[in-house]
Amino acid sequence: MKLSGGVEWALHCCVVLTTAQSPVPVTHLAELHDVSGSYLAKQLQALSRAGIVQSVQGHAGGYRLTRPAAQITVLDVVEAIDGPGSTFQCTEIRQRGPLATPPEQCTKLCAVHRAMLRADHAWRAALRATTIADLVADVERDSGPQALPRVGGWLAGQLGQA
């Protein structure tokens, strides 16, 4: 079971967007991360549909976060990119075959389904426990307090050149 690679890109973009003073074009985000602009554009469109970023049109257009980083969880980003559906799909095997349980007796979810849902909920709870602001704080601890302002400066410089 693998998450889409777009989740990694989208999370890095959200961290970077906290440093930007103005909307950031996808091309600058792609250049900064050295990743495919067309694929990154799809991830930002997904973040936009989920209301995490907003697209600003026009000459100075680009993307910006719609709310403070402390109000965006990692789960918000994962579900924006990968969808909110459970990691486990129950096909009601218990209702099949020569010893099928009659539908009227299946008032509770199947025991296998319940076990898998508990794990899915634990995964989502852990993703919900970290916000983009937490990631920003972690990056500052890891790379020093100047690392993200340096990114913000680079983004401003790119806009100045445009």
Added chain:
Amino acid sequence: MKLSGGVEWALHCCVVLTTAQSPVPVTHLAELHDVSGSYLAKQLQALSRAGIVQSVQGHAGGYRLTRPAAQITVLDVVEAIDGPGSTFQCTEIRQRGPLATPPEQCTKLCAVHRAMLRADHAWRAALRATTIADLVADVERDSGPQALPRVGGWLAGQLGQA
């Protein structure tokens, strides 16, 4: 992010194998669950490679569990079918682009990677907390104490007809 459908089938097979007095051929497990025999055979081969079931050759051949159901976790089965790899692949985006962090400064995992690993570990811990014996107990609570013995009786009857 979706788990392989084989996980559901493999978990149901492990529960059913606790009721069997003799090794169970894949064809009987497939008929009981009304699923594709060839696809189910692949899942049982994966369980066998992981040491969860053992293939018994010969006229009365088939699969049996290699250890008590209380010693087989749902995580064992999920990792047998889906592999043990993390749900998140870090491509070290921080080391790319014009502001790349030099490798020698990347002594810790990336903050994004750490957040995703915490969730992966929470998911695995929840899967590890439930055993096949727990699922058997849940099925008995849900469907009554005769439900699984009835399956065992059906399996024995199929062998008698062979």
